[in-house]
Amino acid sequence: MIDGGAEDKAWSRLMAAAQDGDRKAYEALLRQAVPYICAVVRGLHAAPDRVEEVVQEVLLTVHRVRHTYDPARPFRPWLAAIARRRAIDALRRRRRMETHEVFDAIAYETFADPAANKHQERPATTEHLSMAVANLPARQREAVRLLKLRGLSLAEASAESGTSVAALKVNAHRAIKALRKRLTGE
């Protein structure tokens, strides 16, 4: 196992070679650096599905700004600064989306079909939705929170809640059915 200092020097050499056009060195460097990028991103970004997305953004940024690396300086701080920046950008994007988006479980099932939009005259406001979700039974509310609001996969939600995947599916289905009934009167 090589220590951080030796690894940094090795990466620095690979990057210098990559800047000179050595594609093999570049590919080797990016492959070796991915776990390090993941670690930096994960420190700021908890959701695993987002980490993968941010890592790809970091790789693209490294590619775009690779001419700014100075081989006389350590490589890790340069890479970590890019990874942190992209992770923060992704977090801000996510917060902006969450601020402007309203959770509406029935949107996908109704808005795509114009005939199903009869109830648009009484739009579901954030307040209505929050109240409707709050009034769900605890297990259904938990399923909606994990699967729909936080966007976790069934496996992740199951691991976090200690509920089986099958029970989560049933609870989520019942929750959406109850929300539909409450919000549309169907």
Next chain:
Amino acid sequence: MADDAARLIERLAAEARPVRRLRPPALRAALWLGTVGALIALAIWLFSDLTLSLQRLQNARLDWEMAGMLLTGILAVVAAFHLSLPDRSALWALLPLPPLALWLATTGYSCYRHWFTDGWALGSSWDCLKFIVGVSVPLGGSLLYLLHRAAPLMPVRVATMAGLGVASIAAFALQFFHPFDVTFLDLGTQLAASALVVLATGGYERLTLSRGAR
């Protein structure tokens, strides 16, 4: 490693061409400042009333004020080149603050004094504003072009620092083309014009970002 990341790495490696490394930021800043300094010196020599300017420079308060402007300009430009690189500390943004404080303090004192003697008399405020904005636009354009070569990760911060640099240099140059007693409004306008340039460069970058140009 996830398949998507592995595929992306293959693609990036396949299209990787040799790149020209950026020169050290201090050297790039020195080259830009040297070129701009030479042009401004030439303009002052050709078009300003040097005798009158030298007489005005005997005023110690004006000397401090001009030193504040010039140092703010130089240090803000140096800071902008450093900040444009990913691995440089954000503390570089603090570099121009001491001379900026000197500039604001000396100009603020003048404003206070002139307000008592001249009140709201309109001197050549409009000309000051036009001069500072007019000089800042070409200087700012060339500086932003050079700074963009680093593809800065925090472009708004870098552009704001660049705006401060060019506005300060323009305000310094103005002193040689404004060789008469200024009024309260003139001094206020100089500061406002500089602030306008700083806000405009930062705002331009924000607009570019929001359009997803990066």
